[in-house]
Amino acid sequence: MVRVAVDFPAWLTDRARHIETVLDHFLPEASTQPQRLHEAMRYAVLGGGKRVRAALVYAAGQASLQANTPASAQLMALDHAAAAVELIHAYSLVHDDLPCMDDDALRRGRPTVHVQYDEATAMLAADALQPLAFELLGRMPVAPALVVQAVQQLARAAGSLGMVGGQAIDCDSVNRVLAPDDLQTMHKMKTGAMLEASVVLGGIVAGASSTVRQGLDRYAAAMGLAFQVVDDILDVTADTATLGKTAGKDAAGNKPTYVSVLGLQPSRQFLQQLHHQAREALLPLGPSAELLGCLADFIVNRDH
Amino acid sequence: MVRVAVDFPAWLTDRARHIETVLDHFLPEASTQPQRLHEAMRYAVLGGGKRVRAALVYAAGQASLQANTPASAQLMALDHAAAAVELIHAYSLVHDDLPCMDDDALRRGRPTVHVQYDEATAMLAADALQPLAFELLGRMPVAPALVVQAVQQLARAAGSLGMVGGQAIDCDSVNRVLAPDDLQTMHKMKTGAMLEASVVLGGIVAGASSTVRQGLDRYAAAMGLAFQVVDDILDVTADTATLGKTAGKDAAGNKPTYVSVLGLQPSRQFLQQLHHQAREALLPLGPSAELLGCLADFIVNRDH
Numbered sequence A, B: 001m002v003r004v005a006v007d008f009p010a011w012l013t014d015r016a017r018h019i020e021t022v023l024d025h026f027l028p029e030a031s032t033q034p035q036r037l038h039e040a041m042r043y044a045v046l047g048g049g050k051r052v053r054a055a056l057v058y059a060a061g062q063a064s065l066q067a068n069t070p071a072s073a074q075l076m077a078l079d080h081a082a083a084a085v086e087l088i089h090a091y092s093l094v095h096d097d098l099p100c101m102d103d104d105a106l107r108r109g110r111p112t113v114h115v116q117y118d119e120a121t122a123m124l125a126a127d128a129l130q131p132l133a134f135e136l137l138g139r140m141p142v143a144p145a146l147v148v149q150a151v152q153q154l155a156r157a158a159g160s161l162g163m164v165g166g167q168a169i170d171c172d173s174v175n176r177v178l179a180p181d182d183l184q185t186m187h188k189m190k191t192g193a194m195l196e197a198s199v200v201l202g203g204i205v206a207g208a209s210s211t212v213r214q215g216l217d218r219y220a221a222a223m224g225l226a227f228q229v230v231d232d233i234l235d236v237t238a239d240t241a242t243l244g245k246t247a248g249k250d251a252a253g254n255k256p257t258y259v260s261v262l263g264l265q266p267s268r269q270f271l272q273q274l275h276h277q278a279r280e281a282l283l284p285l286g287p288s289a290e291l292l293g294c295l296a297d298f299i300v301n302r303d304h
Helices: A010-028 A034-045 A052-064 A074-099 A119-138 A144-158 A161-174 A180-205 A208-235 A258-262 A264-281 A283-301 B010-027 B036-047 B050-063 B072-099 B119-140 B144-158 B165-170 B181-206 B210-237 B258-262 B264-281 B281-300
Strands: none
Touching: A010 A052, A010 A074, A010 A264, A010 A283, A010 B210, A034 A074, A034 A119, A034 B165, A052 A074, A052 A144, A052 A180, A052 A208, A052 A283, A052 B258, A074 A119, A074 A144, A074 A161, A074 A180, A119 A144, A119 B072, A119 B119, A119 B144, A119 B165, A144 A180, A144 B119, A144 B144, A144 B165, A161 A180, A180 A208, A180 A258, A180 B072, A208 A258, A208 A264, A208 A283, A208 B050, A208 B119, A258 A264, A264 A283, B010 B072, B036 B119, B050 B072, B050 B181, B050 B210, B050 B281, B072 B119, B072 B165, B072 B181, B119 B144, B119 B281, B144 B165, B144 B181, B144 B258, B165 B181, B181 B210, B210 B258, B210 B264, B258 B264, B264 B281
C-alpha cells in the first residue's frame, strides 16, 4: 500500500493545473484546420472548471496502485482517462447550454460556446469532443484488455442509460412533479454515472484489486448523488457571481430538485448521510484512499 | 482465399435486412426508461437507408477472412462493427438535419427526428448513439488488441479531423467559393472518413493481412470520394421523390459541390476515374474481394 502525505488543497490545485496541461496537449491546436471548430473545442474544454472528475480519476488511481512504484505508463494512462472524462463532461455542458436545451448564456463566468461562436459550431465542437475521449482511451499505454474495459465503462456512463438518459429525463421533467425516487434515478444517471465512471476508470487503469474495486464502487455511488444534492442546494443558496453560472436557474425553470422535492434542511441531512456512506466505503482501502476521502469532504463542503 | 458466389443484389438486400435486425437488437428497447429518448434513437436508426457503410464492413470482412472457415466470433464482431458505423452515421444525420445546421424536415421520405419529436430529444438521441457505437466495439468477441485498433479507427474517423471536421468546413463554406482541392479535403473528411473507416474496420475485425489492408485502404480512399461525387450529381439530376430527401438543396443553399465547382460533365468523368482506381486497388485481393468490387459499381451507378 502506498502512503500518501496529504496536503489536499495543494494536491487538488496541482491536479487541476496538471489536467489543464494534459487537455491542452491532447486537443488539436487552434491552427489546425478546421480552425474555428478547433478553437471552439479548446474554448469549451480549457480555462478551468473544478476538474472534480479528473481529480476522482487520479485519486482512485492513487488508491488502486499496488506497493511497487507506479510505472510511468500507468500514470500516463491515468492522464488519458482523466482527460477522457473531462472531455465527455465538457461536451455535455456545451449541448446542455444550447437554446434548445437550457438556453444558458453564462458558464464558468464566460459566454457559453454557442454565444461565443454560433450554434452549429458549438454543436459540432461538442460532437467532436466525444470521439476524442474514446480515442484517448484507445491510446492508453496499458494492457489492451484494460483499455477495452475502460471503453465499455465510459461508453455506458455517457450513453442513454447514463448521462444522456439523465439529461433526457431532466428535460421531460420541467413543470412536472417528480417523486423522490424518480429524482434520484434521474440524478444517478445525469451526474452520477460520469462521476462513478471517473472513479471506476481510475481503478481499472491502475489495476485495482477486486476488493478495492468494490470499495470504489460504493464510494462512487454515494458521491455521484452527493454532488447533485450539493448542486441543488447551491442553486437556491448561492449567488450568480460565486457560482459562475446563473443562480436560481433550476428553481425559476420549475425543474424538480432535491430542495424542491425534499426541502432545504432534509436535503442537507441526506447529503450528510451520503458523505458518511462514501467515507465508510473507503475504510477497507486504508491510507492510500485518503485523497478520495478528502475529495468527498471537498465536494460536500464546496460553495460553488 | 474464400471463393464468393456473387449474386450481388441478393447479397446487398440480405445485408441490409440483416443489419436492421442487428441494430434492432443492439438498440435499447422503446419500453426502457427514458422511453421518449429510446424511441427517438430507434426512429433515427431503424427503418432503412442504403446501409452502404454496413455493407462495406461485411464486404471488407469477406475479403479479409483467411482460408480457414470463418469463426462465428468473427462474424459476430463484423455485426458489432457494422452496427457501430451505422450508429455514427445515423447520429450525424440527426444533428445535420437540426435547425441550426441544414434545417431539413425530410429524411428517407419521413419527418426528420426533431420534427417527429423535438429539438432537445433529437440532439440527445444522437448524442447517445455515439457512445453506443463505441460500446459495441468494446463488446466485440475478438482479441482485445483488435478491439483497441477498431476503437481508434472509429474515433478518428468520427472526430474533428474526420467526419465532424468535414461538417464544420461544409457549414463555413456556405456562400463561399471553394477551390477544387479544398472541396476534396472537405469531402474526404465529411463523407470519406467514415466510409473508409467502414472498410478498414471490416479488415481489422476479420484479421486482414497487411497486403489486404493496403488494398482496402486504396479502395476505401477512392470510394470515399466517389460516394460524395455521386451525391452532388444526384442533387442536381434527381427529384425529391426518388432521393427521399429534398433535391436541389445544396445548390439552393449555395453550398459548393463537385458539380458547382467542376461542372456536371467533368464531375461524371472524375467519378469514372475514382471507380477505376477502386476496382484496380482490389486486383491483388483476388476473387474474395468481388463483393467490394460490386459495391463500387453499385455506389457509382446508384440513382438515389
